[in-house]
Amino acid sequence: RRTAAQIVTTIVAREDSSLKTWPELLPKLMELLNSGSENHVEGSLGALRLICEDHTRQLCEQEFGEQLNQMIAKFITLFHLPRGDLRAAAINCIRQFILPLPNAFLMNMDSFLKGLLDLHKDSSAEVRKEICTSLCLLAE
Numbered sequence: 311r312r313t314a315a316q317i318v319t320t321i322v323a324r325e326d327s328s329l330k331t332w333p334e335l336l337p338k339l340m341e342l343l344n345s346g347s348e349n350h351v352e353g354s355l356g357a358l359r360l361i362c363e364d365h366t367r368q369l370c371e372q373e374f375g376e377q378l379n380q381m382i383a384k385f386i387t388l389f390h391l392p393r394g395d396l397r398a399a400a401i402n403c404i405r406q407f408i409l410p411l412p413n414a415f416l417m418n419m420d421s422f423l424k425g426l427l428d429l430h431k432d433s434s435a436e437v438r439k440e441i442c443t444s445l446c447l448l449a450e
Contacts, residue, residue: 343388361409369381
């Protein structure tokens with residue numbers, strides 16, 4: 311799953327390719343988050359995490375606004391997954407959009423903050439680290 315996520319993001323990162331030339335990618339990855347399969351969720355969230363990290367600027371463009379809004383809203387719902395590494399990955403995906411502050415992030419900010427506060431005593435150190443990093447970025 312990790313290798314597949316890296317291959318997907320490597321293809322998207324090529325100069326002659328982008329998220330715009332593979333329009334089916336984000337909707338399919340989001341669909342897999344809803345599949346109910348832990349393997350699908352882990353794989354698609356891994357790919358989305360890398361895409362959010364590597365293509366933040368492109369995702370903040372106006373043409374991705376509605377898609378990004380749906381992605382952020384979905385990531386917030388993943389804060390309640392049973393596995394800490396998946397909760398941390400969901401926070402990490404959203405965290406990439408704190409400093410660019412696209413409208414999609416602003417529209418979901420209240421839910422994001424509530425979700426972070428709900429997790430403040432999470433058993434996962436990785437989740438608590440993501441919460442702290444996110445709050446520090448918001449304070450900037």
